Amino acid sequence: MSPIFGEAFFPEIDARLRLLNQDRVAQKQLAEQRDAQVTKLTPEYEQKILDARAQAETRVSERAELQCLKQETRNISRKLVTAQSLINEKSHQIKALEAEKRALEIQSNESPKFVLGADVNSPSYQALSKEPESQQSVSVVSDETKLIAFYLPQFHRVAENSEWWGPGFTEWANVARATPNFIGHNQPKIPRELGYYDLTHSGVMSEQVEIAKLYGLHGFCFYHYWFSGRRILEKPVDIFMESDIDFKFCLCWANENWTRAWDGDTKNILLRQKYAEGDAEKFIDGMVNYFRDDRYIKINGNPLLVVYRAKDIPDPKRWFSIWRDRVAAHGFPGIHISVVDFYDITTPEEVEADSLVEFPPHKFNGPQNHPTEFPSMTNPNFSGGIVDYRKMIAQSANRPRPSFAMFRGIIPGWDNTARRQNNPTIVINSTPKLYGEWLRFLRFQARQDHPNPDNRFIFINAWNEWGEGCYLEPDQRWGLSYLEETLRGKHFDEGSEPVGIDAARSRLFDEIIAQTEHQEGPGASLPKEALAIIAPPSQMAVRTSTVLRRWPLLHSAARYVYRRWHKKVSSYHG
Structure with a gap:
């Protein structure tokens, strides 16, 4: 019998099989050891998992608390x-x-004085029994002027700002790092009740609206950022639209370029307005959903749309005509287009708009409103401008009533140091009381100019422009004072109202002088005669400035010469 094939030719197979068996035994032992270790460690890991879960639950509980x-x-x-x-x-x-009560007490204590032999129709009876003017009753009525505050929907994170300014940027970063430029300069601005809020968080806008309504505001005018179909900073308004917040609103198309200088110039552009063919139709069609909202502000049934820089539009008349046609096609009786009173425009007719919206500090920061004394500067690199709030008020009061429809504007203050540390525009001598007197005057003027309260508006710049030092929201310095002054003018004594705008203006100037008699700081004293001659810049100066803006160097030189000349003229008159 022949031998087995493997035994005859491959004697090493047995050795290999033995090695394989040994490996299997070793692997089995290792597996048993691992199983033993797993069995031993499992309770420990399970305990760690339980501990981690407990910690997570604790964190959740702490967050909830x-x-x-x-x-x-x-x-x-x-x-x-x-x-x-x-x-x-x-x-x-x-x-x-x-x-x-005082009037009634005086009236009840005073008995009519009769003259012997006189009847009730005699002149002596009427003269002696007449109630003195000081004893006449007070008639407090409510002012129906609608106050609309511009609203900046910026305070939340967006990809564009993170790309341009750094991860997670919001303008709170600018606000927090501002530093004083002169002795007594209130920087940085620190919010109080509402804190450094995020507008994408639910409840923030509800709180803002609750405060705004309590202090007499009618609505917000949200800035709307639209670049050829691309929206930005839209989330807060979208949140408002999806909510049931009971508050009026309108939109202002902020149609300037986005730049690194925060001023819409033509240099260092981050996001450009293109005004491409078909953009007029796309823009207004996108606005219709807002217009249909019952909360949207309308004038005679026409939705109110504000345009920030109307003359930046290549052909604004054509655009506005397209808007009117498209809005009518959507079933509205029309659209009320109101353009901001920017430096390059003087009447709404220039662009075939319906009205003008005054927008301090535009046209209020010229040399006529520079303080007579400047503060003591602490920033050696400062090259900005200083404006006296009291002179701004005087310019506003001295503005003659225009022949066209215009909504007056007011600011509580202005200081954009947070955006431009070395080159800001800063308004000094602004206080809640002065703001309240200015608003009181504008309310009176609105009642004179717009008898129909449905069309009576005043625009406040602004609700929350913290980066420009221009806000009604409470801060650490003034608290609720600006809001309280906003509400104070809601009620007035009809019997003590001035007779005509001249009397109202005189009363305003008297209040300015009375409130600043003991004020410390630069240019504290300001005579009434000086207030009376402050007027808006001439139309010729405005038009010349508009033309020269095409050549920045020439414009800067002309502005320097004009301000030096104006300063000399003012000194001469003083």
Whole structure:
């Protein structure tokens, strides 16, 4: 019998098989050891997992508690604001009731004085029984002027700002790092009740609206950023549209270029307006959904649309004509186009718009409003401008009534140091009381110029322009004072109203002088005669400046010469 094939030719197979068996045994032992280790470690890992879950639950619980605390804080803030508003309202009512009570007491204590032999129709009876003017009752009425505050929907993260300014950028970064430029300069601006908010967080806008309504505002005018179909900073307005917040609103197309200088110039452009063919139709069609909202502000049924820089549009008359046709096609009776009173425009007819919106500090920051004394500068690199708030008020009051429709504008203050540390425009001598007197005058003027309260608007620049130092929201320095002054003018004594605009202007100037008699700081004293001659810049100066803006160097030289000349003329008249 022949031998087996493997045994005859491959004697090493047995050795290999033995090695394989040994490997299997070793692997089995290793597997058993691993199983033993796993069995041993499993409780430990399970405990760690349980601990991690417990820690996570603790964190969730802590976050929930933190959210509850934040909500309680917001509720307390709202209650405080509500209480303050009620106190203000009750104060006005108490003052009115006290005045009526005094008048009634005097009337009841004073008996008619008869002249012997005189009847009730005699002149002597009427003269002696007449109630003195000082004893006449007070008639407090409510002003129906609608206050609209411009609203900046910027304070949240967007990809574009992260790309241009750094990851997570919002303008709070600019606001927080601003530093004083002179002695007594209030920088940085620090918010109070609302804090450094994020407008994408639910509840923030509800709180803003609650405060705005408590202090007499009618609505917000949201800035709308649209670049040939591309929207930016749209989330806050979208959140508002999806909400049931009961507050009026309109939109302002902020149609200037986005630049690194924050001023819409033609250098260092980050996002450019193209005004491409078909953009007029696309833009207005995109606005229709806003117009259909019941909260949207309308004038005689026509939705109000504000345009920031009308003359930047290559052919604004054609654009506005297209808008009117498209809006009518969507079923509206028309559209009310109001253009901002920018440096290059003087009447709405120039672009076939319906009205002009005054927009301080535009046209209010010229040499006629420079302070007589400048503050003591601490920034050696400062090259900006300083403007006296009181002179701005005087210029506003001295502006003659135009022949066209115009909505007056007001600012609580202005200081864009946060955006331009070394080259800002800063308004000094602004206080809540002066703001309140200015607004009181504009309310009176609006009642004179617009008898129909439905078409009576005043625009406030702004609700929350923190980067420009231009806001009504409460801050650490003034608290709720600007809001309180906004509400104060809501009620007035009809019997003590001035007779005509000249009397109202004189009263305003007297208040400015009275409130600044003991004021410390540059140019504290300001005579009434100086206020009376401050007027808006001449139309010739405005038009010349508009033309020269095409050549920046020539424009800068001409502006320098004009300001030096104006300073000499002002000194001569002084």
